[in-house]
Amino acid sequence: xxxxxxxxxxxxxxxxxELRTRYALNSLLLFVLGSLLLVLFAVGPQPLTARVQSAxxxxxxxxxxxIGLGRSFVAEQEQGTVLLLQLNTRxxxxxxxxxxFNLLTVGLLTGLAAxxxxxxxxxxxxxxxxxxxxxxxxxxxxxxxTTLLAALVARAARKGPLxxxxxxxxxIPLLVAGTSATRKALAGLPWIQAQDELLTLxxxxxxxxSASVVLFDYIWHE
Amino acid sequence: xxxxxILGLIAMAGFAGLLLMNFGSQVSGxxxxxxxxxxxxxxxxxxxxxxxxxxxxxRSQNVFxxxxxxxxxxxxxxxxxxxxxxxxxxxxxVVVEGQMNGxxxxxxxxxVKCPSKYNDAKGLEKQATQSSSSAPQAGLRTE
Numbered sequence: 001x002x003x004x005x006x007x008x009x010x011x012x013x014x015x016x017x018e019l020r021t022r023y024a025l026n027s028l029l030l031f032v033l034g035s036l037l038l039v040l041f042a043v044g045p046q047p048l049t050a051r052v053q054s055a056x057x058x059x060x061x062x063x064x065x066x067i068g069l070g071r072s073f074v075a076e077q078e079q080g081t082v083l084l085l086q087l088n089t090r091x092x093x094x095x096x097x098x099x100x101f102n103l104l105t106v107g108l109l110t111g112l113a114a115x116x117x118x119x120x121x122x123x124x125x126x127x128x129x130x131x132x133x134x135x136x137x138x139x140x141x142x143x144x145x146t147t148l149l150a151a152l153v154a155r156a157a158r159k160g161p162l163x164x165x166x167x168x169x170x171x172i173p174l175l176v177a178g179t180s181a182t183r184k185a186l187a188g189l190p191w192i193q194a195q196d197e198l199l200t201l202x203x204x205x206x207x208x209x210s211a212s213v214v215l216f217d218y219i220w221h222e
Numbered sequence: 223x224x225x226x227x228i229l230g231l232i233a234m235a236g237f238a239g240l241l242l243m244n245f246g247s248q249v250s251g252x253x254x255x256x257x258x259x260x261x262x263x264x265x266x267x268x269x270x271x272x273x274x275x276x277x278x279x280x281r282s283q284n285v286f287x288x289x290x291x292x293x294x295x296x297x298x299x300x301x302x303x304x305x306x307x308x309x310x311x312x313x314x315x316v317v318v319e320g321q322m323n324g325x326x327x328x329x330x331x332x333x334v335k336c337p338s339k340y341n342d343a344k345g346l347e348k349q350a351t352q353s354s355s356s357a358p359q360a361g362l363r364t365e
Contacts, residue, residue: 173241177245195244196244199240200244202237203237203239203240203241203243203244204237205237206233207234207237207238207241211230213226213233214227
């Protein structure tokens with residue numbers, strides 16, 4: 001009970017800070033809408049293949065996530081609130097709270113990006129369930145990988161470009177499986193054909209989150 | 223604390239296994255003829271040359287055609303708008319790049335995978351024993 005209360009407190013603190021500064025929210029909104037409008041103007045009324053559509057959607061999601069999510073731990077470091085958190089909470093509470101907050105952010109981002117993408121490009125989805133599941137699993141994996149790396153990067157001297165650099169190679173399995181599953185959903189293939197991709201996405205999300213649970217204590221106390 | 227690490231490691235290994243088992247099939251890049259027909263776009267198909275089916279080069283149209291058996295055992299005709307690649311007969315594997323066109327595969331490139339003359343351990347041994355027995359002793363330093 002205690003643990004859940006602590007996690008919830010960290011989550012609510014992050015949410016409140018975010019709603020006051022709107023750092024991640026504004027940058028995500030700007031990036032998603034800006035890049036989608038750019039795609040829209042560049043492509044025009046031409047119909048795109050499912051392969052190109054899924055690639056575009058995941059490019060928008062990846063870069064929006066790497067811009068918006070790195071903030072959480074860096075802000076603690078810059079404002080000097082790290083010690084306070086270290087004194088008052090256990091590391092796992094901090095991690096779970098931050099993960100929850102990042103999940104919310106990525107969920108929002110994915111919903112926004114996918115919704116705007118499908119609406120603006122006028123894409124019809126033959127398999128909406130598969131698309132939703134692929135994007136949801138991708139979002140969990142994205143949040144899991146970003147949370148741990150953001151905690152690592154916050155300790156480094158030059159924080160700005162470090163997170164995307166570290167994140168990209170780690171995310172290759174997620175991106176390959178995610179784009180492939182999205183392509184299959186947009187092409188209207190049956191679920192069974194996307195089984196490999198979905199299992200890969202589950203494996204990626206589970207592996208990054210359980211690795212974070214093991215490793216976070218060491219990162220946090222160092 | 224300790225239990226958390228152990229459980230975490232077990233979960234990590236399990237999920238990583240799941241990831242690795244299912245990821246391999248997506249990155250290999252090679253397809254069989256059936257998948258190539260499904261995608262309808264460019265594909266790499268790996269297989270072997272079927273020697274006992276007609277293999278010919280049409281000089282007037284500049285089309286080389288042969289039959290190829292992919293990894294699942296499906297045999298399809300391959301048409302290639304160029305002369306026969308060098309070393310085609312020695313190939314242990316053929317990779318064709320192109321797309322399915324009806325029942326035949328229209329290849330734009332053919333990669334011929336020949337057995338390497340440098341990695342053949344048995345052949346090397348044989349050569350080495352031959353050359354050492356026949357090599358003149360004087361003036362040869364072998365290091």
